[in-house]
Each structure stands twice: as structure tokens, then as C-alpha cells.
Amino acid sequence: MTHRTHSFHFVFLMSIVALLPLLLFPTGTQAASKLKVVTATTDMAALAEEVGGDRIDIESIARGYQDPHFVEAKPSFLLKLRKADLLIVVGLQLEIGWLPPLITQSGNPRIQVGAQGYLDASQFAEILEIPTGVVTRAMGDVHPLGNPHYWLDPENGRRIARGIQQKLAEMRPEDTAYFEQRFQSFNQRLSTAEKTWEGEMKPFRGRKVVTYHRSWPNFAKRYDLDVVGYIEPRPGIPPSPSHTLELIELMRREHVKVIMVEPYFDLKTPNSIGSQTGAQVVVMLPSVGGEKEVTDYFKLFDYDVALLTKAFAAAQ
Numbered sequence: 001m002t003h004r005t006h007s008f009h010f011v012f013l014m015s016i017v018a019l020l021p022l023l024l025f026p027t028g029t030q031a032a033s034k035l036k037v038v039t040a041t042t043d044m045a046a047l048a049e050e051v052g053g054d055r056i057d058i059e060s061i062a063r064g065y066q067d068p069h070f071v072e073a074k075p076s077f078l079l080k081l082r083k084a085d086l087l088i089v090v091g092l093q094l095e096i097g098w099l100p101p102l103i104t105q106s107g108n109p110r111i112q113v114g115a116q117g118y119l120d121a122s123q124f125a126e127i128l129e130i131p132t133g134v135v136t137r138a139m140g141d142v143h144p145l146g147n148p149h150y151w152l153d154p155e156n157g158r159r160i161a162r163g164i165q166q167k168l169a170e171m172r173p174e175d176t177a178y179f180e181q182r183f184q185s186f187n188q189r190l191s192t193a194e195k196t197w198e199g200e201m202k203p204f205r206g207r208k209v210v211t212y213h214r215s216w217p218n219f220a221k222r223y224d225l226d227v228v229g230y231i232e233p234r235p236g237i238p239p240s241p242s243h244t245l246e247l248i249e250l251m252r253r254e255h256v257k258v259i260m261v262e263p264y265f266d267l268k269t270p271n272s273i274g275s276q277t278g279a280q281v282v283v284m285l286p287s288v289g290g291e292k293e294v295t296d297y298f299k300l301f302d303y304d305v306a307l308l309t310k311a312f313a314a315a316q
């Protein structure tokens with residue numbers, strides 16, 4: 001009996017809590033409130049912010065210095081997802097290890113897979129390394145549907161921003177012109193920045209590099225870099241001694257002088273490979289927020305291009 005009374009009180013209390021927002025914020029103001037956008041990663045947040053401006057509230061779940069394949073789920077993520085109007089994911093199973101249960105547990109019907117407020121940005125981008133034939137995660141490969149690090153080509157950034165702009169306009173038709181104008185401004189600034197990045201990278205066309213993870217195929221294609229090997233034997237599989245030995249031989253043969261490493265990997269193996277091959281280890285940022293000063297999509301490329309061109313120039 002006591003138990004029941006408690007449950008009743010609890011349920012009653014929860015109903016009051018659920019009603020509070022309605023009591024505090026009458027429905028009239030709700031329409032004018034900002035669209036609550038949650039993104040899986042900081043890069044999607046940066047692009048959404050470019051087009052959404054002050055008409056959206058934006059939050060990313062993963063931090064820019066974290067490996068987006070392996071994010072530790074926190075209860076605070078659920079709170080964000082519960083309130084979201086729109087969830088933008090990278091897709092291609094990048095977030096499969098941590099996001100799907102959070103979406104389900106959020107109990108928010110607006111952002112469930114297939115709902116209007118669920119947007120998979122991979123549909124807008126050029127996707128590389130799409131496997132042919134049947135691929136499963138049984139081998140541990142974390143890229144079974146193609147390479148999910150596609151935002152690292154500014155052209156894909158442009159396409160994603162356009163896709164987000166259209167989704168925002170669909171959800172907030174009264175702000176269509178605003179989102180369009182924001183996209184046009186982003187597009188112009190991106191075109192200007194692309195010319196700078198291309199100019200800076202041009203002298204190093206065809207340069208051979210090794211990367212830790214397969215994070216850079218879109219970047220490498222855009223700037224004509226030749227990725228000849230990876231420290232990981234397969235995406236998501238830690239380096240093994242035999243693979244490392246083969247890689248060192250390959251790098252000596254091909255005269256590879258630069259190793260690109262994502263900030264969330266241990267530098268022990270890269271440094272050891274570097275000292276045995278004379279290659280420089282460069283910690284490149286795959287995401288906005290990887291370092292404090294990298295606060296938007298433009299600064300991400302500014303940072304990486306500056307670092308990489310410096311390393312290439314030193315290797316000449």
C-alpha cells in the first residue's frame with residue numbers, strides 16, 4: 001500500500017514536472033523559439049551554425065578532440081536529445097557504437113531514424129572507399145559502408161551545408177530566406193578560402209603520406225596527396241608489430257616523409273615509425289574543436305593546411 005502511494009506521488013510529481021514548461025512558457029512563444037539542433041559531431045554543428053545562424057540553438061554530442069567512432073555515452077547526452085527538434089548525424093555507421101541506443105532512450109519521437117527531425121548528412125556528400133561485395137563488421141572494420149570522414153573536403157562541406165539549409169527551411173518555412181542568405185554567404189566565403197588552401201597545397205601535389213586511421217581520403221583527393229599506407233592494419237584495428245614492420249619497409253621504399261596522426265591516438269607507434277624512417281609525425285585535426293582555436297569549419301582547414309605544408313616544406 002505504501003509502495004503504491006509512493007508510486008502515485010511519484011507519477012503525480014512527474015506530471016507536474018512535465019507540465020512545467022507549458023505553465024512557464026505559454027504555447028504562443030513556442031513558435032518563435034529557436035529550433036533546437038543537436039549534432040553527433042562538431043563538424044556537423046559548425047556547418048549547421050553557418051546556415052542556421054541565430055535561428056537555431058546548436059549543440060554537438062561528441063567533442064572535436066574525441067575519436068568519433070568511440071564516444072562514451074553520458075546521461076547528459078540524453079537530456080540534449082530529449083529536447084532536440086533536429087538531430088544531424090554523420091552516418092555510414094560512424095556513430096553506430098554509441099548513438100543508436102541514445103536515440104532510442106531519448107524517447108523523443110521527433111529525432112528517431114526516419115522521422116522529420118533525423119538528418120543523415122552522408123546523403124549529400126561524395127563518399128569514397130565504398131566497399132564492393134559484402135562487408136561486415138566481423139573483421140573489425142569500422143568503415144563498412146564507405147569512408148565516413150567525408151567532411152574533410154570543402155566541396156563536401158558545401159554540399160552538407162546546402163542539405164542542412166534545405167532541412168532547416170522545411171522545418172521552419174518562415175525562415176527560408178534567412179537560411180538561403182546564410183548559405184550564400186557561407187558558399188562565398190568558402191570559395192575564397194578554397195582558393196587559398198589550394199594555392200598553399202599546390203606545390204606539394206602528389207606527395208606521399210601515411211596516416212594513422214583512414215580519416216583523410218576526401219582531403220587527400222581534394223589536394224592530390226598520395227596516401228600509401230596506414231598505421232592501423234584496418235580501420236579501427238590497433239597497429240600490430242608485423243604490420244608496422246611492413247609499413248616501415250614500404251615507407252623507406254616510397255620515401256614517405258610525413259605521417260598524419262589524429263589527435264586521439266597514442267603517438268608511441270607513429271613516433272617509433274618516424275624515427276626509423278626519418279618521417280615527421282604531424283598531428284592533424286580531423287574535426288572542429290580538436291584544438292581550442294579551431295572554432296569553425298574554416299579554421300579547421302586553415303590549421304591542417306598550415307601544419308601539413310610546413311611539414312612538406314621541411315621534408316624537401
Ligand SMILES: [Zn+2]
Pocket residue numbers: 069142143148149213214215235
Ligand atoms: Zn574512421
